[in-house]
Amino acid sequence: MDRTRSEALFQEAQRHIPGGVSSPVRAFRAVGGTPPYLVRGEGAYVYDLDGNRYLDYVLSWGPLILGHAHPEVLRRVQKTMEGGLTFGAPHPLEVELAKKVKRAYPWVDLVRFVSSGTEATMSALRLARGYTGRDLIVKFRGNYHGHADGLLVEAGSGALTFGVPNSAGVPETYARLTLVLEYNDAESLREVLRTRGEEIAAIIFEPVVGNAGVLVPTEAFLQALHGAKEYGVLLIADEVMTGFRLAFGGATELFGLKPDLVTLGKVLGGGLPAAAYAGRREVMEKVAPLGPVYQAGTLSGNPLAMASGLATLEILEANPGHYAYLEDLGKRLEEGLSAVLTEKGIPHTVNRVGSMLTVFFTEGPVRTFAEAKRTDTELFKRFFHGLLDRGVYWPPSNFEAAFLSVAHTEEDLDQTLEALRHAL
Numbered sequence: 001m002d003r004t005r006s007e008a009l010f011q012e013a014q015r016h017i018p019g020g021v022s023s024p025v026r027a028f029r030a031v032g033g034t035p036p037y038l039v040r041g042e043g044a045y046v047y048d049l050d051g052n053r054y055l056d057y058v059l060s061w062g063p064l065i066l067g068h069a070h071p072e073v074l075r076r077v078q079k080t081m082e083g084g085l086t087f088g089a090p091h092p093l094e095v096e097l098a099k100k101v102k103r104a105y106p107w108v109d110l111v112r113f114v115s116s117g118t119e120a121t122m123s124a125l126r127l128a129r130g131y132t133g134r135d136l137i138v139k140f141r142g143n144y145h146g147h148a149d150g151l152l153v154e155a156g157s158g159a160l161t162f163g164v165p166n167s168a169g170v171p172e173t174y175a176r177l178t179l180v181l182e183y184n185d186a187e188s189l190r191e192v193l194r195t196r197g198e199e200i201a202a203i204i205f206e207p208v209v210g211n212a213g214v215l216v217p218t219e220a221f222l223q224a225l226h227g228a229k230e231y232g233v234l235l236i237a238d239e240v241m242t243g244f245r246l247a248f249g250g251a252t253e254l255f256g257l258k259p260d261l262v263t264l265g266k267v268l269g270g271g272l273p274a275a276a277y278a279g280r281r282e283v284m285e286k287v288a289p290l291g292p293v294y295q296a297g298t299l300s301g302n303p304l305a306m307a308s309g310l311a312t313l314e315i316l317e318a319n320p321g322h323y324a325y326l327e328d329l330g331k332r333l334e335e336g337l338s339a340v341l342t343e344k345g346i347p348h349t350v351n352r353v354g355s356m357l358t359v360f361f362t363e364g365p366v367r368t369f370a371e372a373k374r375t376d377t378e379l380f381k382r383f384f385h386g387l388l389d390r391g392v393y394w395p396p397s398n399f400e401a402a403f404l405s406v407a408h409t410e411e412d413l414d415q416t417l418e419a420l421r422h423a424l
């Protein structure tokens with residue numbers, strides 16, 4: 001496959017942009033090689049600068065559940081755009097989108113729009129601290145909630161759990177306000193709540209993890225999370241990836257969760273920058289201008305992002321069958337991948353919920369980040385490039401979720417499996 005033009009442009013880009021990219025994973029450091037410059041998308045397919053076509057399992061990292069360039073989404077954005085790009089003033093579409101969010105999450109009273117998942121989680125944590133008057137937060141290893149300082153931490157040494165920075169530039173004193181626990185470890189979560197519960201403002205978690213590759217929560221873990229309420233700790237379900245993807249009401253609906261706050265992004269914006277944090281009136285009323293917790297944004301609630309989000313959510317709400325279709329496709333892909341890898345004698349574990357899936361190259365089970373890290377990353381590189389060279393664009397890291405859209409078909413999946421058979 002000829003990627004000459006992408007290769008040349010990527011060389012040039014590195015003279016002007018750190019690593020040539022606007023977000024690190026795009027640089028293909030985990031897999032090597034040159035990222036193709038994608039310049040057009042249609043349904044389940046993307047096209048690069050050299051004219052190559054790929055079946056897309058990245059889907060801009062999740063937003064494009066309807067596939068690329070959905071005509072109705074484009075039409076709504078275009079129509080809105082004709083009236084101007086941004087006003088920095090209240091806009092009718094914000095009200096419509098907020099009402100949609102509340103239909104998906106019926107316990108939510110108030111929704112605040114921001115422009116990225118990072119802003120949503122950062123703001124939700126500030127709100128939780130402002131509401132509870134407490135400083136500590138809890139997060140889980142391998143869960144990613146964006147790049148706010150207090151969230152770029154990993155577990156320090158010692159049994160429990162003070163965070164240490166995992167990025168330069170994050171002050172240690174600040175990282176120490178984050179306690180980091182193993183995902184799916186109900187016992188250590190209960191222990192931390194027993195010993196420190198009264199100092200903790202919030203627990204933030206991915207209800208289904210996408211950012212360690214896919215990890216599925218155990219029933220015991222979900223129960224332990226809900227135990228937080230006894231200690232006045234707010235539960236923040238980070239549904240930036242799972243919201244409107246696993247069900248219209250996200251993982252909250254699928255697993256019957258009862259969080260205090262939910263953060264949304266990706267599908268919420270339908271491919272443009274929209275995200276949100278939302279919750280009960282009592283908590284959300286602490287946000288400015290109603291309350292003392294400050295948070296703002298020049299482009300927040302931007303009309304174009306509201307339009308693409310609204311068009312996307314209207315289609316999803318009107319077509320509940322889409323979720324059943326995605327489940328069927330997901331199951332077919334999971335079983336197909338597993339069959340090919342078994343046929344080739346390659347140890348593997350496929351973790352999947354609905355249209356989010358990861359193949360780990362290790363004997364399972366994979367329930368924690370520590371177990372995810374047992375994956376054979378060399379084998380993953382072969383898997384990845386084998387697919388890419390055959391026109392299949394898979395996420396360029398083993399610690400990411402592959403996504404399906406309603407534009408994917410069974411034939412598409414069968415071609416992927418055929419490509420994999422040849423690649424291996």
Ligand code: PMP
Pocket residue numbers: 061115116117118119121144145146147206210211238239240241265266275
């Ligand atoms: N939370 C989760 C669960 C995410 O998956 C992501 C992005 N992958 C974020 C937050 C951050 O969102 P953004 O990249 O829009 O800042």
